[in-house]
Amino acid sequence: MGPTLDTASSLVPQSPALRIDEGALRRYLSAAVPGFSGGPLEVFQFSHGQSNPTYLVKAAGGAAYVLRKKPPGKVLPSAHAVEREYRVLAALQATPVPVPRVVCLCEDPAVLGTPFYLMEHVKGRIYADPSLPGMAPQQRAAVYEAMARTLATLHSVAPAQVGLEGYGKAGGYNRRQVWRWGQQYRQSVVQGEPMPEMLQLHAWLAAHIPANDADPAGTRISHGDFRLDNLVFDSASPSRVLAVLDWELSTLGDPLADLAYNCLPYHLPADIPSLVSLPRPLPPGIPDEQAYIRTYCAARGLPYPLQADWPFYLALSIFRLAAILAGVGARAAQGNASSRIAAQVGADSVVRSLACKALQIACLAPGNSSSSANLGSSLGSSLGSGGSSGSSHLMGTPAEPYANPRHPLARPDDTSNILAGNPLEEYANPSPAWKSAAAEAVKALDEADRLLPPRTPASSGAGGSAGGGSSGGGGGGLRAQPTAAPATAAAAVARSGSATSGLGPSPCVQPILRKLRRFMEEHVYPAEPTLNAHAASDQRWTIHPVQEQLKEEAKRQGLWNLWLPADMAAALQPLLQEASASEEEQRLLLGAGLTNLEYAHCAEEMGRSVWAPECFNCSAPDTGNMEVLARYGSRPQQRAWLPPLLRGQVRSCFAMTEPAVASSDATNITASIQRQPDGSYLLRGRKWWASGASDPRCAVAIFMGKTDPQAPTHAQQSMILVPMNTPGITVVRPLPVFGFDDAPHGHAEVLFDSVRVPAGAMILGEGRGFEVAQGRLGPGRLHHCMRLIGMGERALGLLVQRSESRVAFRQQLYRHQSVRLDIARSRMELDAARLVVLEAAHALDCVGNKAARGKIAAAKALAPSAVLAILDRAIQVHGAAGVSDVTPLAHMWAGARTLRLADGPDIVHLETIAKLELAGARRARL
Numbered sequence: 001m002g003p004t005l006d007t008a009s010s011l012v013p014q015s016p017a018l019r020i021d022e023g024a025l026r027r028y029l030s031a032a033v034p035g036f037s038g039g040p041l042e043v044f045q046f047s048h049g050q051s052n053p054t055y056l057v058k059a060a061g062g063a064a065y066v067l068r069k070k071p072p073g074k075v076l077p078s079a080h081a082v083e084r085e086y087r088v089l090a091a092l093q094a095t096p097v098p099v100p101r102v103v104c105l106c107e108d109p110a111v112l113g114t115p116f117y118l119m120e121h122v123k124g125r126i127y128a129d130p131s132l133p134g135m136a137p138q139q140r141a142a143v144y145e146a147m148a149r150t151l152a153t154l155h156s157v158a159p160a161q162v163g164l165e166g167y168g169k170a171g172g173y174n175r176r177q178v179w180r181w182g183q184q185y186r187q188s189v190v191q192g193e194p195m196p197e198m199l200q201l202h203a204w205l206a207a208h209i210p211a212n213d214a215d216p217a218g219t220r221i222s223h224g225d226f227r228l229d230n231l232v233f234d235s236a237s238p239s240r241v242l243a244v245l246d247w248e249l250s251t252l253g254d255p256l257a258d259l260a261y262n263c264l265p266y267h268l269p270a271d272i273p274s275l276v277s278l279p280r281p282l283p284p285g286i287p288d289e290q291a292y293i294r295t296y297c298a299a300r301g302l303p304y305p306l307q308a309d310w311p312f313y314l315a316l317s318i319f320r321l322a323a324i325l326a327g328v329g330a331r332a333a334q335g336n337a338s339s340r341i342a343a344q345v346g347a348d349s350v351v352r353s354l355a356c357k358a359l360q361i362a363c364l365a366p367g368n369s370s371s372s373a374n375l376g377s378s379l380g381s382s383l384g385s386g387g388s389s390g391s392s393h394l395m396g397t398p399a400e401p402y403a404n405p406r407h408p409l410a411r412p413d414d415t416s417n418i419l420a421g422n423p424l425e426e427y428a429n430p431s432p433a434w435k436s437a438a439a440e441a442v443k444a445l446d447e448a449d450r451l452l453p454p455r456t457p458a459s460s461g462a463g464g465s466a467g468g469g470s471s472g473g474g475g476g477g478l479r480a481q482p483t484a485a486p487a488t489a490a491a492a493v494a495r496s497g498s499a500t501s502g503l504g505p506s507p508c509v510q511p512i513l514r515k516l517r518r519f520m521e522e523h524v525y526p527a528e529p530t531l532n533a534h535a536a537s538d539q540r541w542t543i544h545p546v547q548e549q550l551k552e553e554a555k556r557q558g559l560w561n562l563w564l565p566a567d568m569a570a571a572l573q574p575l576l577q578e579a580s581a582s583e584e585e586q587r588l589l590l591g592a593g594l595t596n597l598e599y600a601h602c603a604e605e606m607g608r609s610v611w612a613p614e615c616f617n618c619s620a621p622d623t624g625n626m627e628v629l630a631r632y633g634s635r636p637q638q639r640a641w642l643p644p645l646l647r648g649q650v651r652s653c654f655a656m657t658e659p660a661v662a663s664s665d666a667t668n669i670t671a672s673i674q675r676q677p678d679g680s681y682l683l684r685g686r687k688w689w690a691s692g693a694s695d696p697r698c699a700v701a702i703f704m705g706k707t708d709p710q711a712p713t714h715a716q717q718s719m720i721l722v723p724m725n726t727p728g729i730t731v732v733r734p735l736p737v738f739g740f741d742d743a744p745h746g747h748a749e750v751l752f753d754s755v756r757v758p759a760g761a762m763i764l765g766e767g768r769g770f771e772v773a774q775g776r777l778g779p780g781r782l783h784h785c786m787r788l789i790g791m792g793e794r795a796l797g798l799l800v801q802r803s804e805s806r807v808a809f810r811q812q813l814y815r816h817q818s819v820r821l822d823i824a825r826s827r828m829e830l831d832a833a834r835l836v837v838l839e840a841a842h843a844l845d846c847v848g849n850k851a852a853r854g855k856i857a858a859a860k861a862l863a864p865s866a867v868l869a870i871l872d873r874a875i876q877v878h879g880a881a882g883v884s885d886v887t888p889l890a891h892m893w894a895g896a897r898t899l900r901l902a903d904g905p906d907i908v909h910l911e912t913i914a915k916l917e918l919a920g921a922r923r924a925r926l
């Protein structure tokens, strides 16, 4: 009967290096285990699949135990934690989950050199091959049904009921997994650069974390390695699982992640003969994946079919596997691998094949229409025509370039034929050495996990101050709602697809928001008078030391580059490694891995003071420029400018608008970029409103000009990098905005008179300026709207405050009905604008820049006018003081008013919305 194993069939004599002291064990058992016979012991070692050395201990009288212990020697503190295995097994004893009966745990290393535990030896059968060769169809069906039911039984146990509530973190499992495996993968890249397919997969995963991930209510005991060959079946009945083994990777987690891992044999590439995969067609009796999942759902009482996140779980499982194998390969490359065949197990071709498989799955995810263009094209280059037929319609779709041209799509394909015959026997049937190598990688992640920003479970965030900025408005605002709601209700709303409640601050961002608010209260608001006074003095074009001090303090508190989305952070990490950033600095510079939606809540806080964004390195135009460099810059361009910008050491400007032409239509610009015979470029043109150009720290400009005035209209323009100290650049004057010159930042008129820059300064390529501009229309441009909401909150707070303190016509202002109406209207309009902005941020996260452009346009059109109306009312209630410098209102009004122009006139955004609406209506009629 096929490759089945008796649970005692893989016994070998103890290896000398792992031999245990039988006398010491006998003495210990005699003292610690009631009823132990005390006679001589026979000890054998298991050879099959154990990273913790495992032994069969036969006692006089016929009792048989299995002993598991940590390996000898130095291991990571969190690695090989047999104590955890014992804990979960002990906790599950009284549940219907079939586990071996535990006998004792010995944590005293003096007994056998390392901690160990004993459990009863379960006699039965292990099926090593998931295709169950040699079995009758009904038997196969019975095995699979039993496996699905067993997993469902495990996931039906509430951790707290069995004392395992602290066995791992509740909620946020998938997010942590994506982060930690991404970290693990990047750490494994010791030579060359990270594999584009892995980066792209990681970025996709980061952008598709299931909506209810943060909800601790869904947390269950996760086995972590639930597969057929970790189950002991009754030898007489294949429908009965006697025990689930190998709990080394168990933790608290998302049960669907366990299920997806369990389903991997349905998906792993079949052209790697030794990988554990199911043949096609499936052997008779083995259910297809959906039937298998249906059994699981029925056993758990879950509705079937599963939610649309299934592709995410599968892709994550494959990513995890690929990252483990990459780690094994890396150690082999460094000569540190414990297995002879580690280099083959972790070969690039294997890792790439797995990543491509996961990307194929991602392509097919529902609602993935925009990002699938990226994924599909990457797969197209990696798999050629041999890609899955199911996703073939996505192949060859022009990529919306996520990164620079060197990124995924330009790679030569070397995937398909290398895989044939790759010896992965070790993964198919892992030896102790292989598993030890893999487990080492896994355990390193626990170390990495400690580096994660702290998470607050939704349940404990209930009392959070999420609603309360200093002027947050009494019952006001969307912000307070989701956190105040019970976590389960929030999750239910998220599941039911309600966009509204799902837009509140996630549990992950709440601690950051609390810190930000404290920072604003303790540092920013108190610094405003000093910075305002400096900005009005004759020293105003210098940087006040307080501004730099605030930056240092924000860095110290980890409130830095919060705007940086996780996918971009992932892509930038190798660059920072190259720039000799320590791990600690990398963590700081790469932000907190927030989504655009999460960042929107942070930007709102920052928007309450004109001085705040720079404190956190989150100000315009630097964020937009960094985004351009990250997405489109060549590696040398990134090397030159990104590390100092991410560190906040220098600033930048964006030079597109020209005084001579209507620049809201950028095809009008006249500045020229001429290629010279030596390959360099000569720049000529007069620009104005280049924000930040007057700042003494401004080191680089992104300059837009025409490289070929004869080319098609949208291919004439290019963008090029210009160091601000290049001869020929003159900052002519700062332009005032309603009298405010916004020193020391400023908005400058700048003359570029025969400015020469090298060929390598061209971004993306000649004629691709519009492409870059489109990309820049993404998150970087939405940040203004996010900050505007904060500005509106502050204005409304001031309005309310003034209406309570000022008395006119014998009563406080708020007692006048017109003022109360102003307050009410302001609250409504601000909340409506906030919703639109948050929805745009969320759309950016879910569907990408292009598909979200209608919602972004709506935010840009609505937010400035809504906030302007509120500022206007607040100014009115302050009387003449409102237009002076006594309050920040006048300055804020000037800033908000420019945003009806500075991000493109609002009419242009309205045009976009109308165009999309009309196109949609036409499509619907077809």
Ligand SMILES: Cc1cc2nc3c(=O)[nH]c(=O)nc-3n(C[C@H](O)[C@H](O)[C@H](O)COP(=O)(O)OP(=O)(O)OC[C@H]3O[C@@H](n4cnc5c(N)ncnc54)[C@H](O)[C@@H]3O)c2cc1C
Binding pocket: 621, 653, 654, 655, 656, 657, 658, 661, 662, 663, 664, 665, 688, 689, 690, 691, 692, 737, 747, 898, 901, 902, 903, 904, 905, 907, 908, 911
């Ligand atoms: C504070 C501030 C900071 C700025 N920062 C930068 C910067 O860092 N870099 C940079 O390059 N630029 C910057 N700008 C410039 C800004 O991007 C431009 O002002 C904007 O794109 C509009 O261009 P324009 O001023 O040439 O107006 P024009 O193009 O001349 O437009 C004028 C008006 O024409 C009307 N109009 C335009 N199109 C239409 C239409 N389709 N239908 C009906 N009416 C229309 C609108 O009322 C519009 O306001 C900044 C501007 C301000 C005020």
